[in-house]
Amino acid sequence: MSRVAYVNGTYRPHSQAVVHIEDRGFQFADGVYEVWSVFDGKLADYAGHMERLGRSLTELRIEIPMTAQALGVVLRETIRRNKVRDGIVYLQITRGTAPRDHAFPKGVAPSVIVTAKSIDLHKGEKNAEKGVAGITHPDIRWGRCDIKTVGLLPNALAKQAAREKGAYEAILFDEMGMVTEGSSTNAWIVDENGKLRTRDTQANILRGITRAAIMKLVKEEGIELDERPFSVEEAKKAKELFVTAASSFVMPIVSLDGEKIGDGKPGPIATRLRSVYVEQAIRDAI
Ligand code: PDD
Numbered sequence: 001m002s003r004v005a006y007v008n009g010t011y012r013p014h015s016q017a018v019v020h021i022e023d024r025g026f027q028f029a030d031g032v033y034e035v036w037s038v039f040d041g042k043l044a045d046y047a048g049h050m051e052r053l054g055r056s057l058t059e060l061r062i063e064i065p066m067t068a069q070a071l072g073v074v075l076r077e078t079i080r081r082n083k084v085r086d087g088i089v090y091l092q093i094t095r096g097t098a099p100r101d102h103a104f105p106k107g108v109a110p111s112v113i114v115t116a117k118s119i120d121l122h123k124g125e126k127n128a129e130k131g132v133a134g135i136t137h138p139d140i141r142w143g144r145c146d147i148k149t150v151g152l153l154p155n156a157l158a159k160q161a162a163r164e165k166g167a168y169e170a171i172l173f174d175e176m177g178m179v180t181e182g183s184s185t186n187a188w189i190v191d192e193n194g195k196l197r198t199r200d201t202q203a204n205i206l207r208g209i210t211r212a213a214i215m216k217l218v219k220e221e222g223i224e225l226d227e228r229p230f231s232v233e234e235a236k237k238a239k240e241l242f243v244t245a246a247s248s249f250v251m252p253i254v255s256l257d258g259e260k261i262g263d264g265k266p267g268p269i270a271t272r273l274r275s276v277y278v279e280q281a282i283r284d285a286i
Helices: 024-028 047-060 068-081 123-132 152-164 209-220 234-238 270-283
Strands: 005-009 010-013 031-039 085-093 111-118 133-137 169-173 177-183 186-190 196-198 226-227 238-244 251-258
Touching: 005 068, 010 068, 024 085, 024 133, 031 047, 031 270, 047 068, 047 085, 047 209, 047 234, 068 085, 068 111, 085 169, 123 251, 133 152, 152 169, 152 238, 169 234, 169 238, 169 251, 186 234, 186 270, 209 226, 209 238, 234 251, 251 270
Parallel strands: 133 169, 133 251, 196 226
Antiparallel strands: 005 010, 005 111, 031 085, 085 111, 169 177, 177 186, 186 196, 186 238, 238 251
16 A cells, blocks of 8 residues: 655655755754554544644744644544554654755744554564563763754664664663663663662653653552662663653563663563553543
8 A cells, every 4th residue: 555644735645745855854853753653543642742742843933833633633634544553653843944044944834744654563562572672872962852853863873773783772871871761762660679760851851751651650550650860780780671652652671782681571560561551542542
């Protein structure tokens, strides 16, 4: 089946879905994005991602080109046209197309791009049952990682380093040796003392929507959470290490830089949180 993308007001086959060479997303990474997981054609954590999108746009002073409601219609129509049951939908909004100049152009309409793809949920489930490998990698990103911008080169370099070592994710660390987050995920541990920990969002990290959903579930499950940074060393000594994101839900990491985490198998907390998260995400998808 040929895939279809939404580009600035029209639905086009992927082969014809293009943006201008002077789009500021291409020239300056001057744009933001959001990613929703799709269950049975419906969007998971819909409101959370939409709110973060609004925040990212406001932070960069990109004028929202259409109402959130209209955007929702486009997301769903792109899902429908691509016949996605379970999958992912991506939305990119850039400042638009203008003659190249670092400063913001005046009177330019932002570009809006939506793509959707199907995903084999069983593959992710299999990965989660076995657990995946991680590597550590220095965090060389800019100072505003709370904004979900399309400027993902450091993330792409870190993910590539992970792939080259046969690993699923790169766990990023700062100059103090403290874990910030994953290259496209938030990172969590169950520390040596059995305490669940994830870095606080005062730090230079993305405020993950899956992270926020998991935090609610953690409360409901009566699990105590310590929102505090942890070091690479602590991650390696942890009972459990896992990452969260819209595209991977809760993914247990069972080795880090080749060193076994815990007993080298997905732990009970990650396993439980994955199952309650997926159950809730499917139930509440709209
Ligand atoms: N990545 N941290 C980073 C750097 C991310 O890129 C992501 C999401 C997350 C998790 O955020 P959320 O739970 O809202 O998905 C954390 C998406 C899935 C991506 O880039 O594909």
